[in-house]
Amino acid sequence: MYRDPIGGETMLNRRRVVQGLGGVLAVAVPGLAPRSAFPAPPSYLTFGLPGGEYDAAVLDALPGKKPLIKLAYRPPNYETPVSYFTSPITANDAFFVRYHLADIPEKIDLPSWRLRVAGDGAANPFELTTADLENGFEQVEVTAVCQCSGNRRGLSDPHVPGVQWGLGAMGNAVWRGVRLKDVLAKAGLRKETVEVVLNGADGPVTDKTPDFIKSIPIWKALDENTIVAFRMNGQQLPHFNGFPARLVVPGWTATYWMKHLASIEAATKPFDGFWMKSAYRIPNGKFPVIERFLSQENEASTPITEMVVNSLTTSPAEGQRLATGQAVDVEGIAWDAGYGIRLVEVSTDDGKTWHQANLGRDDGRFAFRPWSYRFTPPGAGTYRVTAKATNRVGQTQVDTLIFNPAGYHNNVIRPTTITVE
């Protein structure tokens, strides 16, 4: 069972809990508004989520983390408030937290930690220590977006069951570690290997529950950008983001970015666990998939792999009020599966016309790409400001939801409503 791994911070943590609840109340029951009226939702929750989420989601801080939007205590599922995405790099203590199963390692002892590299596709199985990772292989770095497959699930219409993520089940960090291909090479990879199977130290509460184990196709495992990372933005990985090492699979959704890595197995047959065969799958033909995972594909569905091109508007805030004549910088970030962002357009008239935004700092094709567009509203009224990103292979955000039962790949354009007085 999960307990605070850093006991000394418990008190601080609990005080923050209360602070978080106070914040909710302060927003939900503003000064003179009658309590019985429909309360305004907490400002950190976006519109379109299930009604129950506005009552249940609070700001709460896990040990070592800033207050994030708590969707579930156990296993911990916490999303990053949109305000943190004004920076293209997401700070470690603001990075979202996602676990499937509640038996999370409380504390990992580095000297005794081992990463097992084995499987029937490995001629020379071996174990790695943290020192081996730091000294035994070339050190590489990649800036990449880690986004939960179910980011924005809570905005599905109709709603679908699952963790009701809003906009913040994602983050962008500089990951440092070693190439998975270098680790596999040392294991004497057999040419019959089709997949690489990953397991972490977290697990289920009962042994009847399928452990969270994932696989990636061998060609993705051998991609030079796929790394075993043990540094994140220049620091150790936060406990809740997979300390001491996690897999980083740039361009692909976070389900493959195994945290608390315990084993890497080269497999000569497709892995048939629940989390591959039944979960994290998308219906065939509904989404653009260039990087197919053929050994796990069936007639109806295929594993979710590449992230769809998407954007987030971080400014102006929903409901923001401006004075007539005042300009506003419409700003945000865009990302995709690593083809790279080519274009971000902004509409201020419900999609009738689109204007090209300026693209900001380029941290590489797997990173958040900042963008901005200065808009001076022509007069008083209400404006719906919408951004739409397009990548270098011509994929673009959709106008209407591509519904799927698990609520994956929601990249519908999303207006921000502002009022000019």
Add this chain to the structure above:
Amino acid sequence: MKAPPIWLALALIAGASAHAEELVPLKEAPGMQVVKGNCGSCHSLDYLRTNSPFLDRKGWQAEVTKMINIFGAPIAPEDAGTIADYLVKHYGVGG
């Protein structure tokens, strides 16, 4: 009555929320204890609140069945019906 010292207030808060998830309230109604005892053994109860109200009877039954058949939840057959009834009534749609 004199206000309690601040340390006591903080200690009470810390004690009461030593397991913050125990603060997650569910609707007081028949079936609540069965829901808490069963669902709460593997995950916190906020999942029920955030996943509401949009599932109908079929939807909540499917969730309970998934927990039993796929995730191996040790839920007794007589409890499964009670759980689904409670969730449909208090965290679902369409009665």
